Amino acid sequence: MTDLSTNAAAMAVTAPGTHRTERYIPLPLNAARLLTLLGVVVSIASTFMSWTYTTDFPGDLTVSGYPGGLQIMTLIAAILTGVVALGAFRVKGLSWLNPSRSHNSVLLLALGTLGTTWYTVIDIAAKLGGLANLDPGAFVAAIGSLELFAGALALPIDRHPREDDDADYPELGALGGLQPVAAGYRRLRELRPTHADIKVPDPRRLNVWLQRLAIVVVFAAGLKVLTFGLATSYSDIFLGYMIVVSFGFWGLGAAGLLRQFQQLTRNNRVFSSSVGILAAIAYPFAQNNEHWANLGVSVLIVGTVALGLNIVVGLTGLLDLGYVAFLGVGAYTAALVSGSPYSIWSGVQFPFWAAALAGAAAALVFGVLIGAPTLRLRGDYLAIVTLGFGEIFRIVVKNLDGVSGPKVTNGPNGIAQIPDLSIFGYNLGAAHDIGSFTLGRFANYYLLMLVITVIVVLVFTRAADSRIGRSWIAIREDETAATAMGINGFRVKLVAFALGASLAGLAGTVSAHVTNSVVPDPYVFSGSVPPNSAFLLAAVVLGGMGTVSGPILGAALLYVIPEKLDFLARYELFAFGIALVLIMRFRPEGIIANRRRQLEFHEDAATAPAQRPLGDDTVSAGTAGA
Amino acid sequence: MTTTIPHQPTPEQAPDGGPLLQASGVIMRFGGLTAVRDVDLTVNTGEIVGLIGPNGAGKTTFFNCLTGLYVPTEGTVSYQGTVLPSKPHLVTKAGIARTFQNIRLFANMTVLENVLVGRHTRTREGLLSALIRGPGYHRAEAASRARAMELLEFTGLAAKADHLARNLPYGEQRKLEIARALASEPGLLLLDEPTAGMNPQETRATEELVFAVRDQGVAVLVIEHDMRFIFNLCDRVAVLVQGEKLVEGTSEVVQQDERVVAAYLGEPFEGTPGDGPTTTGEQENDR
Numbered sequence: 001m002t003d004l005s006t007n008a009a010a011m012a013v014t015a016p017g018t019h020r021t022e023r024y025i026p027l028p029l030n031a032a033r034l035l036t037l038l039g040v041v042v043s044i045a046s047t048f049m050s051w052t053y054t055t056d057f058p059g060d061l062t063v064s065g066y067p068g069g070l071q072i073m074t075l076i077a078a079i080l081t082g083v084v085a086l087g088a089f090r091v092k093g094l095s096w097l098n099p100s101r102s103h104n105s106v107l108l109l110a111l112g113t114l115g116t117t118w119y120t121v122i123d124i125a126a127k128l129g130g131l132a133n134l135d136p137g138a139f140v141a142a143i144g145s146l147e148l149f150a151g152a153l154a155l156p157i158d159r160h161p162r163e164d165d166d167a168d169y170p171e172l173g174a175l176g177g178l179q180p181v182a183a184g185y186r187r188l189r190e191l192r193p194t195h196a197d198i199k200v201p202d203p204r205r206l207n208v209w210l211q212r213l214a215i216v217v218v219f220a221a222g223l224k225v226l227t228f229g230l231a232t233s234y235s236d237i238f239l240g241y242m243i244v245v246s247f248g249f250w251g252l253g254a255a256g257l258l259r260q261f262q263q264l265t266r267n268n269r270v271f272s273s274s275v276g277i278l279a280a281i282a283y284p285f286a287q288n289n290e291h292w293a294n295l296g297v298s299v300l301i302v303g304t305v306a307l308g309l310n311i312v313v314g315l316t317g318l319l320d321l322g323y324v325a326f327l328g329v330g331a332y333t334a335a336l337v338s339g340s341p342y343s344i345w346s347g348v349q350f351p352f353w354a355a356a357l358a359g360a361a362a363a364l365v366f367g368v369l370i371g372a373p374t375l376r377l378r379g380d381y382l383a384i385v386t387l388g389f390g391e392i393f394r395i396v397v398k399n400l401d402g403v404s405g406p407k408v409t410n411g412p413n414g415i416a417q418i419p420d421l422s423i424f425g426y427n428l429g430a431a432h433d434i435g436s437f438t439l440g441r442f443a444n445y446y447l448l449m450l451v452i453t454v455i456v457v458l459v460f461t462r463a464a465d466s467r468i469g470r471s472w473i474a475i476r477e478d479e480t481a482a483t484a485m486g487i488n489g490f491r492v493k494l495v496a497f498a499l500g501a502s503l504a505g506l507a508g509t510v511s512a513h514v515t516n517s518v519v520p521d522p523y524v525f526s527g528s529v530p531p532n533s534a535f536l537l538a539a540v541v542l543g544g545m546g547t548v549s550g551p552i553l554g555a556a557l558l559y560v561i562p563e564k565l566d567f568l569a570r571y572e573l574f575a576f577g578i579a580l581v582l583i584m585r586f587r588p589e590g591i592i593a594n595r596r597r598q599l600e601f602h603e604d605a606a607t608a609p610a611q612r613p614l615g616d617d618t619v620s621a622g623t624a625g626a
Numbered sequence: 627m628t629t630t631i632p633h634q635p636t637p638e639q640a641p642d643g644g645p646l647l648q649a650s651g652v653i654m655r656f657g658g659l660t661a662v663r664d665v666d667l668t669v670n671t672g673e674i675v676g677l678i679g680p681n682g683a684g685k686t687t688f689f690n691c692l693t694g695l696y697v698p699t700e701g702t703v704s705y706q707g708t709v710l711p712s713k714p715h716l717v718t719k720a721g722i723a724r725t726f727q728n729i730r731l732f733a734n735m736t737v738l739e740n741v742l743v744g745r746h747t748r749t750r751e752g753l754l755s756a757l758i759r760g761p762g763y764h765r766a767e768a769a770s771r772a773r774a775m776e777l778l779e780f781t782g783l784a785a786k787a788d789h790l791a792r793n794l795p796y797g798e799q800r801k802l803e804i805a806r807a808l809a810s811e812p813g814l815l816l817l818d819e820p821t822a823g824m825n826p827q828e829t830r831a832t833e834e835l836v837f838a839v840r841d842q843g844v845a846v847l848v849i850e851h852d853m854r855f856i857f858n859l860c861d862r863v864a865v866l867v868q869g870e871k872l873v874e875g876t877s878e879v880v881q882q883d884e885r886v887v888a889a890y891l892g893e894p895f896e897g898t899p900g901d902g903p904t905t906t907g908e909q910e911n912d913r
Contacts, residue, residue: 459757466756466767467742467749474732474743481730484693486718486747486810495753 020161024153024191032154036085036106039148043078043113046144047071049137052124057133058234061124064137070120073240074141077113080248081148084109084255088155099200100256103155104193108254110145110152112247116240117145123236160192193254200256204267211264215272218261219279223286230292230560238564280450284443293442295563299556300449301511302530304456306539306551308503313537314545314594315464316496317476318375319383321525322390324533326501328523329366330359330508332397335415335518336408342415344408352421356452356509363505364498366393371497375490378479390525390533397520414519421448421513428513445514452510456503457548463499464546472496473546528572530559538576542583544590553591646671646845647692647722647814652701654684654691654869661687663869664701667847669814674836674846676860678853678880680889684869685849686727689818692847693717693724705814719747723812725803727819727849733792737783737802740791741774744809774809781805781835797828804835808844815839817848821855829855857881865889 023032047067055062059069067075085106087097098105121138125131163186169176176182203211225245232238252258265272284293305327312320337358339349350358374385401411409415420429420441428444439447463469471492474482483489511531512518521527526534535558543554562572583590647669654662661684669675677685690696692703694710694717703710710717723744732740749770755763778784781801786794791802800820807815817836821829829852836859840846850856856863857877864874867889873880880886 462757462759463753466753466763467746467751467770468753468756470735470739470743471746473735473739477732477734478730480695480714481726481732482743483714484695484718484724484726484730485744485806486715487743488713488715499753 020159021156022159023156025150027154029156032151033085033089035151035154036110036148037082037151039110039144039146039151040078040082040085042144043074043117043141043148044082046137046141047075047078049140050135051120051138051141052128052133052135054128054133056128057124058236061120062135070116070123070237070240071141073116073237073244074113074120074145077109077116077244077248078145078148080251081106081109081113081152084251085152087255097257098255099203099260100195100198100254102158102195102198102254102256103152104158104195105251105253105255106155107152107157107193108247108251110149112244112251114145114149115247116243117141119240119243120236127236157193158195158198160190160194162190195254195256198256200259203260203264208268211268212271214261215264215268215275219272219275223279223282227283227286227292229564230295231289232564235565235567242561277450277454281447284439284446285437290440290442293440293446295560296446297442297449297510297514298530299552299559300446300453301507301514302536302539302559303552303555304449304453304507305504305531306536306543306555307453307456307460307548308500308507309536310540310545310547310551311460311463311472311496311503312500313540314547314551315469315476316472316493318493318497319379319386320497320500321383321387321533321537322370322393323386323500323504323536324523324525324531325370325390325393326363326367326504327508327511327531328393328397328518328520329363329501330505331512331518332409332415332508333359333362333505334509334512335418338415338418338512340415340418342410342413342417349419352423352448352509356506359509360502360506363508364502367498367501368494371494371501375493375497387525387533390523394520394523397523409520412520414517416517418512418516418518421445423448442514445510449507449510449514452506453552456506459499459503460548468492468495526573538580540590542580542590544592544594546594547590547592550590550592550594557591645669646673647703647705647847649688649692649703650701652688652691652698652703654687654696655699661869662691662698665866665869665871667864667871667874669845669847671813671845672840672843673861674840674848674859676856676863677847677849677866678851678856678863679866679872682868683866685866686818687869688866689724689816689849692816693722715747718810718812721811721813722816723807723810723814724816725800725807725818725820727822729796729799729803731791731799731802731806733790735791736788737778737791737794738771738774738787740802740806741777741809742770744806745770745774747810777805777808780808780838797824797831800824800828800832801835804839808839812844814845814847817846817850819849819851821850821852833859 025032027035048065050064051061051071053062057069059071061069061071083094083097086094088101088103088106090101095101121134121142124133124138165186167186169182169185172181172185176185203214206214229238229241229245232241249258283296305323308326309320309323312318312323334355336343336345337348337350337355340346370386370389374382374389377385396405397409398412399405400408401413403411420427422428426432426444428448429441431438431440432444433439464472471482471487474485474487475489475492479489522529522531524532526532536555539554539558540551541554542558543552544550558576562568562575568575587593645668647667649665649667652662652665652667653660663684665688667675667677667688677688679685687696691698692710694712694714697712705717705720705722708720710720710722732743735743749766751763751766775784775787778787781804783794783798783802783805786798791799794802804815804817804820820836821832824832833855836846836848848856848859857880860877862874863877863880865872865880865883865886867885872885872889873883875883
């Protein structure tokens with residue numbers, strides 16, 4: 001046995017892609033399967049029991065007979081684990097649930113079940129003051145989920161290939177020189193499961209209507225999951241929800257289902273984007289609650305602005321730290337022409353389309369004004385200058401109050417009482433009944449903002465895949481080579497900068513009406529209230545640079561998570577920083593990886609030699625300060 | 627197909643064309659250091675001209691002066707009779723394309739996209755037409771793609787059109803750089819050490835590729851250290867030593883010039899500008 005494993009190690013060195021499937025706990029395969037399924041059954045059963053005596057714990061967990069509150073999370077996670085496990089065990093008719101045939105999905109989902117269950121149990125004990133508050137049901141749940149996890153550990157798991165005995169680990173620093181430390185670290189690294197290169201069957205040979213049905217079902221399920229998460233009314237259940245959702249996505253990714261879904265949407269591009277838009281339209285109907293409609297508008301606004309920033313940062317590679325100023329320009333322009341009594345042109349009231357165009361145009365002008373002098377700079381210099389301009393915008397707006405400067409913006413008081421929009425006689429400020437649904441004020445604005453988001457997504461995708469988009473990416477990759485290929489670097493960068501600015505301005509016009517007033521304070525570099533430059537940049541980086549869905553997802557996560565987890569309030573920026581560091585360390589391409597970025601950051605995945613570093617051809621130094 | 631083309635070294639004034647590129651009195655100073663000293667160079671239509679010299683002789687600096695990356699301190703560079711602008715993208719537009727000594731591909735773009743970026747100066751579609759996507763846009767995009775595929779076919783990379791440039795093996799990255807440069811439809815192609823780090827077979831293939839490029843009517847100016855490559859390929863060779871042009875002429879003339887040998891081997895010889903310690907590694911490349 002030992003001989004075999006050393007052989008395998010030697011092979012792994014010569015062929016780095018060699019697959020390795022091993023279990024963490026040595027058990028016969030059938031016993032492991034039995035243990036896993038038993039764990040699923042016990043976990044499910046436990047959620048029908050009472051977990052605590054009192055109703056002090058949020059969400060009623062005292063009822064026997066049906067699950068409630070956090071028990072639902074355990075129930076869902078356990079059911080998901082069960083069906084994917086049955087798929088992995090190749091049960092007839094269910095094997096489509098686990099197209100990659102990997103047991104990693106079972107392990108990850110089991111970990112999710114364990115996490116949410118144990119979190120609940122510990123949370124009950126901690127909140128109510130001791131294990132005495134737990135009913136037997138809670139112990140059953142804890143043991144059941146542990147059993148499930150143990151069973152999954154005993155299944156054959158696809159893991160990272162063995163590493164070279166004298167591999168270097170620069171991340172260990174000086175400790176890496178110590179033999180036992182390096183060996184221990186290597187053993188730890190070899191423990192990691194991997195499923196990135198497992199082949200999954202191509203779903204595109206399915207009947208086209210079956211494909212479309214699958215897309216509809218997935219979007220409907222996604223909408224359900226999303227609205228469920230937003231409707232959670234206390235932070236404990238939201239945390240449980242996050243655990244299940246994160247491990248759920250990870251697990252379904254390991255099962256290969258996400259990749260199949262990606263192939264399906266790529267194959268039915270128009271259809272899936274229409275279904276996606278329909279699902280987004282359905283959101284205020286599925287979630288008949290003004291608070292969450294408000295959350296929806298805010299997420300769409302910051303998501304759209306982040307997408308505009310993605311043109312500048314993700315595609316063109318220009319680090320813009322003052323981007324939120326353009327959102328402010330759009331918002332202030334819309335406020336000035338809205339007919340608000342506090343506007344200096346209080347008699348002027350533009351129709352929405354004109355206000356939106358004015359906002360975008362004003363932001364465009366400011367984009368060109370700021371871009372023209374700064375875009376001759378590269379890298380850090382550009383970042384610092386844009387940071388300065390962002391602050392200048394806010395301070396100027398603060399001072400245009402009639403005392404320190406001409407009266408334009410009312411200074412720190414801002415422009416209040418911005419009237420609600422009315423489009424074709426449809427007053428967005430009032431509630432409207434459509435059938436049995438009531439669309440409140442925020443739901444109306446949500447739908448309006450959705451239109452703008454769709455426009456911005458369209459602009460982004462069309463621009464990215466064109467002559468100009470290619471030249472942006474070329475500039476990001478190597479500006480010197482790009483100019484040597486005939487690209488006018490300055491001009492192309494200015495177009496990117498101005499386009500990004502006008503998209504932010506467009507979103508800003510809606511945001512002015514949603515909030516009824518504009519004040520200078522939110523338009524800072526970094527603060528605890530979302531629309532600030534650091535937040536937008538983090539949304540782009542967290543979500544995935546250069547992708548469409550990445551920044552929107554990033555903005556949604558960054559907006560919703562602090563909203564839901566009220567205990568984070570004081571540590572929001574701290575948590576934010578930790579999240580960024582972790583993402584940069586473990587998934588530098590962002591949650592949603594651009595095909596290009598993923599290859600760029602994970603060198604070991606690429607088989608080709610890296611580009612040689614700069615030699616004596618140091619033209620970049622010569623033109624850097626030009 | 628290109629292997630059968632007979633290759634005859636042509637005299638200094640090629641019969642098939644006048645001067646395409648004319649650099650006269652080019653001087654490039656960086657502070658107190660004069661990297662290029664009063665160099666004249668002419669490239670005629672349909673010619674392959676070599677530029678050799680020991681490391682640090684100023685070959686790449688001279689290249690950068692030609693392509694507008696550097697603005698020469700003194701002297702002029704004219705292309706087809708007009709003085710070249712000092713912006714790299716305008717030089718490319720005028721008809722001079724280049725490759726780099728250290729491969730500078732757009733590593734995270736696909737092979738096809740790299741070549742499409744090279745088409746930038748020969749296409750007009752701006753942001754608005756990309757957003758509106760009218761029939762004209764689709765036509766131009768399709769034409770660009772067809773031309774790019776043609777070039778990939780020409781360089782033998784068509785099968786790898788959808789690979790990321792970074793994932794190509796070294797030799798193919800070099801070829802892709804040439805394809806990308808050719809996409810701008812140049813009249814003159816500047817190659818900066820196209821065979822650096824290649825094995826003899828790859829060097830041979832590159833040689834054939836350069837001949838094929840020349841046969842398409844593109845003049846070539848090439849910097850190289852591989853002497854066999856240079857002397858096989860070039861109609862004329864100019865030798866640059868310490869920023870000065872030492873000698874220019876056919877392969878035979880250059881090969882027999884004692885000052886050139888001295889500059890490479892470092893033997894003391896009267897009147898040699900390159901009398902300092904020079905590398906002998908160059909000769910090892912000369913297989």
